[in-house]
Amino acid sequence: MQLRKLLAAAVATLFFTAGAMAQTDASATSQADSTSKSTGKSSKKKKSSKKSSSKSSKSSKSAKRSKKKKSRSASKKSVTTELQAQGPIDDGEAPQLSHQPVEAGTRGKALTITVHASDPAGVYGPVLYVRKQGLAAIDYVPLRMAPSRIVPGDYAAEVPPALTNVDGLEYYVEAWDMAGNGPARAGAADQPFSVRIAEEKRNFVPVAPTNVTIKPKGVPPAITHAAVTQALRGKPVEISARLVGETGVQGATVMFRRAGEREYRSLPMGNIGADDYTATIPASMTTSDLEYYVEAYDQYGNGPARSGSPNVPYALRLADAGPPVAAAAPPAHRRVLDDDDYDNTIFGIGIDGGAPGGGGLTLLVRPLWWLRFNGGLAYNAVGFGYRGGISLAPGRWAVTPTLNLDVGQYLSGDFTKFVKVSDPNVNVLLSNTTYSFGTAQIGLEFGSQRRFAFYIRGGITYLMSSLSANQLNAIVNGNLGGTGTTATFRGDGRFTALVPCASLGFNIFVY
């Protein structure tokens, strides 16, 4: 800044000195004219010719020629006076300036200031003084304005781009005539013109997209994961996540480490049906607090998508089993039907049908993800009954094998719907039969173990029925032929059967 001020002062001083020299020359000439009568006469003629603007300089020149003819015999002093009469015409007035103020410019672009200046004695190059808006008077930078080669009297100066990297400029123009009269000003140092500098407006023309698009194939899968923050020390910890990938999912992994360790260990996650994946950190690793994150790729290797990250893993605190764990348990979460953050749904219903068990409507309760209890009503063509059982589903895959054990009893069954006999005693026996059963089946369940699964099952059923001794006595004695012979059953007869069974149905877990 000091250097710029110093430079400005130096330039101003230079201009001032030049102007002063011009004024000194003019005053000397004036003084010489005043001492010469002819000069004074011609001076009057010049003044009158200036006033009578209709007279051209041509007439003035012809007058000068006649004057030269008349004074060919003039002295050396007269010659000098004549030479001086050919210099600047001092009209005693400053040049006339006309200027159209410039109000706006563009940042980083040169700014052109023009002015029109005229004076009979000629104009001594107008000077443009420019400064950053708001600076002091000594901060003006003088720029010499160049005359136009096309329009006489027009002058222009270009403010270099380096000076337009500001929000605003202020300027004024000064000019003198060749006789040193002036300065005439457009604007003033204390009342400069303001130029608002604005950013260059760039007209954004949207470019039409071309047909060639380079786009990576596939996207990493989206991971939805409810962080596991607490677990029991010495127990396996299951980490589950839902991985949804438009281009498939592969390499689903739980990366975990003990707190304080640097390196993560990799634990592949298995698909347990639909988009659900799980992995179990073995009990041998749950001896101290853990940190983990989940990552996965799509089938094209895009990724990894992560839940958590190596630098910001999930913290899994391990607590000892017992009451302290219960005290440290996370706050209860009010579950809703669509709460997908939970890995396990607990309650549901099941509907099935098959042979010989008939149809059933059961309530399902799943205290553990691999263990289900069921209980409900059963019906077949014989009659109504009830049943209950357990199912083991040792996986949560899209197709999950199951082992199912059920027991139940049918009440007041009527087998005469299936068996037609003529013996009325047999009909009595068949029309009032109860039986119990136990079923062992293995099956395949298709779908989500968490929500909906369709299944087929096959196995064996053990049927047990008690046949009334009285009814058996009636049957046997009714068919005895001879006299003096009777039959007596001391106890009830037993009917048992081990028969194949099959069923199909579905489970819906809703909560």
Added chain:
Amino acid sequence: MRNLKTFVVIVLPLLAGCFAQLETDGLTMTHSLCGGGPDCVPGGGASLTLIQVSGSNTFSVDFGDQPLLKPSNSLGPTTLNTSLNLNGAAFDMTTNGADFSGVQSVQLLIAPRTSTGPGDDPCATPSNCTLIASYNQSTDGTASRHLAMKANGTDLINLISQTSHSMILEIKATGTAPAPAVWNADVSLDMSLKSRANFP
């Protein structure tokens, strides 16, 4: 597909052991020797060889046309096999003042035919008959009005006539007959019935 194969491999052996079965351990057939008529068996303390019933050395017990009393019944795709094992037999004196205390031994035999008269013994050739129960006073104790015979587990189902639905019995005894000139007793056969169909 692999799961389906596993499923089939496990289920098929289970199906091979399927069955349906009806059983009762306590079926007792009781037959009066005199068929509900007056006492008809000679007594009088005579020495015993064959016990005559109404003048015959054999008597019949009619089981009637029972649906299960066949060695085998065709039942749909499977066959119903029946067994009728004799658990024991007994005589129960029905004549007042009479008992079996003089009886030394008794053999209850299944005869191939009925006796034609007092001199006709269908079991004269022992191999023609099947011993199903016996009593020996020296080992079983002296009987009174109830004489229990031990069975040897014979399956009676094949010994029941499939046409008459009856079984022909002969009683061989030693010792002395009950004191009354004629007496009567009920013969009871304690049996176990089991009908079983295996499938497939």
